[in-house]
Amino acid sequence: MKILITGGAGFVGSHLADRLIADGHEITVIDDLSTGKYSNVEHLEGTGNFRLIIDTVRNEQLLEELVREADHVYHMASAVGVRLIMEQPVKTIETIFHGTDAILKFCSRYRKRVLIPSTSEVYGKGASVPFKEDDDLLTGATDKHRWAYACAKTLDEFLALAHWKETRLPVAVVRLFNTVGPRQTGQYGMVVPRFVQAAIKNEPIEVHGDGTQSRCFGHVADVVEGLCKLLDANHCLGQVINLGNDEEVTITELAERAIALTGSSSTIRYIPYSEAYGEGFEDMRRRVPSLEKARNLIGYKPTRTLDDIINDVARDFGKAAGSTTA
Numbered sequence: 001m002k003i004l005i006t007g008g009a010g011f012v013g014s015h016l017a018d019r020l021i022a023d024g025h026e027i028t029v030i031d032d033l034s035t036g037k038y039s040n041v042e043h044l045e046g047t048g049n050f051r052l053i054i055d056t057v058r059n060e061q062l063l064e065e066l067v068r069e070a071d072h073v074y075h076m077a078s079a080v081g082v083r084l085i086m087e088q089p090v091k092t093i094e095t096i097f098h099g100t101d102a103i104l105k106f107c108s109r110y111r112k113r114v115l116i117p118s119t120s121e122v123y124g125k126g127a128s129v130p131f132k133e134d135d136d137l138l139t140g141a142t143d144k145h146r147w148a149y150a151c152a153k154t155l156d157e158f159l160a161l162a163h164w165k166e167t168r169l170p171v172a173v174v175r176l177f178n179t180v181g182p183r184q185t186g187q188y189g190m191v192v193p194r195f196v197q198a199a200i201k202n203e204p205i206e207v208h209g210d211g212t213q214s215r216c217f218g219h220v221a222d223v224v225e226g227l228c229k230l231l232d233a234n235h236c237l238g239q240v241i242n243l244g245n246d247e248e249v250t251i252t253e254l255a256e257r258a259i260a261l262t263g264s265s266s267t268i269r270y271i272p273y274s275e276a277y278g279e280g281f282e283d284m285r286r287r288v289p290s291l292e293k294a295r296n297l298i299g300y301k302p303t304r305t306l307d308d309i310i311n312d313v314a315r316d317f318g319k320a321a322g323s324t325t326a
């Protein structure tokens with residue numbers, strides 16, 4: 001099959017490209033390399049089944065042509081990461097909304113099956129964990145820029161479901177919870193690579209807030225497996241589905257595990273949110289997915305633990321982890 005991956009030189013998109021090439025598909029990636037890296041897909045060039053186009057999804061003429069040529073589309077291009085969102089709110093909103101609008105328009109025109117990734121951020125300050133797909137969404141005020149990401153992604157979801165409702169566009173919407181693994185960079189505020197990198201260098205690990213906030217981290221290999229199954233299954237179309245891991249850990253515990261698994265002498269430093277991100281930043285205390293729907297639809301069950309993730313990330317940064325419980 002011919003598959004288009006927008007944002008395919010990014011973290012999740014490049015793992016998706018690896019997986020789909022291994023399955024024998026022909027892959028085209030369009031990526032402007034704003035947060036993605038050529039080195040993420042360099043190994044795929046010359047495989048005969050891979051084409052990289054360095055351009056933006058805002059180039060609609062090109063995008064239309066690429067969608068028309070493809071059988072399936074994974075729309076992974078997006079502004080991503082809390083730091084980027086706080087620093088470039090206009091670009092965040094424009095990239096997310098206009099990019100998805102264009103992809104959906106062309107997929108609808110040529111009747112192409114498409115996966116739209118959304119995010120656990122859409123649950124906002126919701127407190128009834130685990131988060132279920134039909135829960136109410138509760139974001140903050142519009143002068144708190146952090147919520148721009150969640151709201152832009154929510155609008156993407158509405159638009160995707162509207163296309164499904166009006167013309168049965170074959171679209172699946174997947175809410176990714178924190179996804180981590182090799183190739184993810186800490187440059188844009190992603191917590192696991194930031195912590196592991198600091199631990200490897202024996203530098204202080206900076207925890208934002210008091211560290212009692214918790215998250216669940218899914219290994220990118222599990223998530224990619226889920227994405228492929230969700231797009232391939234007809235009964236998942238027109239639905240919104242959570243994907244990730246439901247093993248919950250506080251951010252302090254995460255820092256402690258990164259230190260232990262890399263045999264590091266790092267200490268933990270607590271930094272107030274206002275210092276890390278400036279004024280106007282709000283965080284959520286817990287973010288746990290209900291994976292029941294994904295389990296029922298595609299038998300989804302993550303197989304990698306948080307320790308596997310930390311060890312894989314440490315290895316990716318050039319140092320084998322000190323010990324493992326995996």
Ligand SMILES: NC(=O)c1ccc[n+]([C@@H]2O[C@H](COP(=O)([O-])OP(=O)(O)OC[C@H]3O[C@@H](n4cnc5c(N)ncnc54)[C@H](O)[C@@H]3O)[C@@H](O)[C@H]2O)c1
Binds near residue numbers: 010034035057095
């Ligand atoms: N990684 C996570 O924890 C996570 C969680 C929730 C949702 N998601 C979603 O998954 C998708 C992939 O995220 P990721 O973690 O791989 O991030 P990433 O930043 O590594 O990937 C995004 C890619 O999109 C590219 N891109 C950005 N703007 C573009 C444009 N205008 N034209 C072409 N390419 C453009 C970037 O260069 C990058 O390669 C995004 O939609 C993101 O919102 C990721």
